[in-house]
Amino acid sequence: xxxxxxxxxxxxxxxxxxxxxxxxxxxxxxxxxxxxDSNGTYCDTMMQHREMYGQEANTFIHAPIGSINxxxxxGGTPGKPxxxxxxxxxxxxxxxxxxxxxxxxxxxxVRRIVLACLKGLPIDYVxxx
Numbered sequence: 001x002x003x004x005x006x007x008x009x010x011x012x013x014x015x016x017x018x019x020x021x022x023x024x025x026x027x028x029x030x031x032x033x034x035x036x037d038s039n040g041t042y043c044d045t046m047m048q049h050r051e052m053y054g055q056e057a058n059t060f061i062h063a064p065i066g067s068i069n070x071x072x073x074x075g076g077t078p079g080k081p082x083x084x085x086x087x088x089x090x091x092x093x094x095x096x097x098x099x100x101x102x103x104x105x106x107x108x109x110v111r112r113i114v115l116a117c118l119k120g121l122p123i124d125y126v127x128x129x
Contacts, residue, residue, distance in 0.1 A: 043095030043104030054097065059125050061113065062091040072117035079114055083126060086112045092128060 046060060047053045061068055067075065067090075076084030090113050095104045111128035 042093060043106035047095060047097075047104055054102075057094065057096045059128070060093045060095065061125065062093065068115070068122060071113070071115050072120050072122050076115070076117075082116050082118065083114055084117050084122075085114050085129065088112070090128075094128075 043058075044053075047055065047058060050058075052058060067088075070076070071084050071086045075088065076086055079085045089110045092109050092111060092113065094107045094109065096107075097104055109128060113128050114126040115122040116124040116126055
């Protein structure tokens with residue numbers, strides 16, 4: 001039993017690192033949780049918080065877990081074996097590490113995404129399309 005639980009957790013951890021901060025919708029007149037100017041700060045903060053600082057790159061998906069999980073079912077279309085392409089676009093932040101400045105640059109996109117799935121659940125972010 002312990003072996004099954006640790007295997008399941010090891011499969012889910014990479015996905016949890018993808019999720020990033022899931023922002024609550026902001027009301028009109030309020031400042032959004034991040035802006036284009038703050039993407040580097042967002043990436044620095046999130047990569048440090050996730051204990052991934054120094055990793056070359058990471059993509060954070062800003063969506064409820066149910067929407068992300070849905071890609072591996074009806075919310076996605078088949079791609080390569082074990083891959084599913086999202087039907088709908090997702091708000092994502094791609095963080096890239098600059099080894100010279102030792103900081104991250106973040107770029108926001110609204111794109112369809114591709115996930116690797118196992119038994120109807122996502123296990124890895126593959127790319128955006």
